[in-house]
Amino acid sequence: MSLANSPDPAVREAVVQQDLGNVLHPIVQHRALETKQMVVTGGEGSTIVDADGTEYLDGMAGLWCVNIGYGRTELAEVAADQMRQLSYFPHTAMNVPAAGLAEKINGLMGGGYHTTLSTPFRGERGRLQDRPAIHET
Numbered sequence: 001m002s003l004a005n006s007p008d009p010a011v012r013e014a015v016v017q018q019d020l021g022n023v024l025h026p027i028v029q030h031r032a033l034e035t036k037q038m039v040v041t042g043g044e045g046s047t048i049v050d051a052d053g054t055e056y057l058d059g060m061a062g063l064w065c066v067n068i069g070y071g072r073t074e075l076a077e078v079a080a081d082q083m084r085q086l087s088y089f090p091h092t093a094m095n096v097p098a099a100g101l102a103e104k105i106n107g108l109m110g111g112g113y114h115t116t117l118s119t120p121f122r123g124e125r126g127r128l129q130d131r132p133a134i135h136e137t
Helices: 009-022 030-035 073-086 096-108 122-127
Strands: 040-044 047-050 055-057 113-116 134-136
Touching (some): 009 030, 073 096
Antiparallel strands (some): 040 047, 047 055, 113 134
8 A cells, every 4th residue: 555645534544554453663652553643654865754744854764774864766776786686695605795895894994804794684783792793804
């Protein structure tokens, strides 16, 4: 179901009911959502827009995971191209995206590092906190 800004109130209500019946919001009490809903429909830069057309500054950057901003089509295109080729492969073998990213990170840090380690999932990053992610050569 797609929802444009300033939609028919019945469509907005259908999205609210769909969400309430199927989505777990871990940091918001479900009862609060039953009485007051904010239905976000889009974003551009650091601004999000709700179903009523109201714009908000997303000061928390989507809870800290949208630090590059919303609506970055150039990044979406690069990501889509890479996902068509190889979306992910674990570090049990070498792969072109990981090698290129590690080289770029090494260069941005001034060089001289032998390895970098990147992980795609928040859980993995949490487990790696007590291990060095970058080893100097």
